[in-house]
Amino acid sequence: MPNFIFGLISLLAVNFFMYFYVLLRIAEIFDIKNKTFLFILALFTSILIIPATILIGKNNNILTQWFYRFSGILMGVFFLSFVSLLFFRILSIILKIPLKNLEFAAFGVAFVLIVYSFYNARNISLETVKIDDFGKKMKIVQISDLHLSSESSNGLSEIVDRINIIDPEIVLITGDMVSQDTPITEKTFHLLKNLNAKSYFVTGNHEYYIHEEKVSEIIENSGVKVLRDQVDIFHGVQIAGLKYRHDKKKTIEALSSLELDQDKPVVLMNHIPLDHRDKRIKLTVSGHTHNGQIVPFNLLVRLTTKYIKGLYRLENGYIYVSPGTGTWGPPMRLGSKNEITLYDLK
Template sequence: MAQTEQRARPRVRAGFLVVVVVAIGLLFGVPWLTLVLPWPPVVVVIGAVVFVGAAIAFPFLMFLGHGRGRDWAARVGDTLLGVVWVLFAWSVLGLVARLVLPGRAVAVAVLVVAVVLIAWGVHEAMRVPRVRRVDVVLPRLGPDLDGTTVVVLADTHFGPINRVRWSEGTAAAVNALRPDIVCHAGDIADGSVAQRREQAAPLGTIEAGLARVYVTGNHEYFGEAQVWLDHMASLGWEALHNRHVVVSRGSSRLVLAGIDDATAKASGLEGHGAQLDAALAGAPEDAPVLLVAHQPRQVVQAAAGGVDLQVSGHTHGGQIWPFHYLVRVDQPTVQGLTRHGQTQLYTSRGAGFWGPPMRIFAPSEITLITLRATPNG
């Protein structure tokens, strides 16, 4: 058995390498075909040099940036990824348009659209998220908690681009809502606490009337998940590491439960892994349950466990069109309020971004959920 596995590993690595090479070839090759090929030979040659050079540099930049923690490389590589993804998506449409339109006209149109979308996407990514308001009816909610407000903050992704001012503005926007409960649904940062401490510091200024709770996202498990849990606790947040807290007003109670990210167990970090039974152990059975879980697909566990409402992030709403089609393959929903049996799921588009500093047709959000005991409030 061991010998079979050893023989299989080189084939797996080779297959993965082929997939990576083909993907990079398409990402950079299709824009070259659409934007450069219709022009005179000298432009074609210069364009080929530029696109081939960028394609060769790209994996090295990503490795240095995300594999070796070099922020300068991550900034360049992530930006290049965003630019080439936009060019690729619109170049594919351009190749279709070339069936009926002149190649040079299509090339100019695709380039103009891409430049406008990239500029707009950077602006959308860097601004403080807008507030998205949603009412959610929980039939088991007691009358004294009717109207309770829950802010969902997810996917802040503090990273290679220093966003201290953005973080301060986001915290101020949350505080302006005067929420009863604030939930951070994971993916605080890309990097260690030591690297991102300054960017994350404004999270400690966020206020809530009843509770501030946090769960891990998949990006925490790329590095220091437990350290981030401890750091958030030091900032005054309840770290819901497969546990719950109960909040109350008058005679009404609400269970706030949290589970680790779906990738936690595979990370090999001792004591980590999504455990809904542990999170709900000892919770009052007559109180509704609001579960914070990073990935929407964890709603399968939530529905089986009788959870009333799950709030999640992870998807970024797709972040850059048309990536949401790929996200939908892995997740039951990309954004918004959906129902899964008796369990409702709210998926936030997230506050920040991962990788490319762009958001195109997937605006960031701070979610303000108002819990209602009845449809009429």
């Protein structure tokens, strides 16, 4: 608990500094002298996500959902503004140009990045991964980290339609279907019933934070098989799924205890990329990282995980990390993309 409190305070302090710095630069452009007002405004807006999270946890309705989303959008907007201002400040030092002369350019660039990141987050690309030594010819589709809200759940229809056009044998959903603002109801997930392929789901950290059992039950009622440290065989392929655990050691133990047939290829579903050495697994599919979602967060993610995005070769197989099919927090993507992943296996 002390580590959590220290981490939270550190995060809030960095967030406040970011907001205050951006507001100072805006004040300089418009010649606003009242620094006390700016300090209070920065303090209020930088911690807005905390009451928003508490309120939506107590009562998930349309007002608290919009409040939560607004606080998330605010974080994304201030972050990109701060990054742009910081870049131009470094540029002003190198070129020996007064920062004030570059501030309009900095905010102009920030505006373009913000607009683009909102636009980019609305698109979903199809990434094809070919593996020729899997041991079985099959098409598998993976989606991950949808973080459905009452609004984005409408986009689930497009995702399901695109998957059905691909016509895979199997669909794998590797966790984090929900966020704090997700209505945990049958209506949110009912479109999963329209998937034509055999479908599997494993929980992620956000299901764990919110209501893992309830989410799993509703998803299973939608025709998707939920794997909780279990193995299912479909068309000669073993689909193994691990439920989310915060403890990596316990996750490895759960993986080791799975009973697997060495004569059939194995696909392992685990939300967080797992640096395992289990030679029984031919392909591991994960998500969680979002590939940083907004640069330069991808640099920070690289400090916390060995596998951040894409296909990696393991001792006896592969691990693929999806950048996610949706977004968390601000509905923005910069330097990353939403993805449906198609595995062309042979």
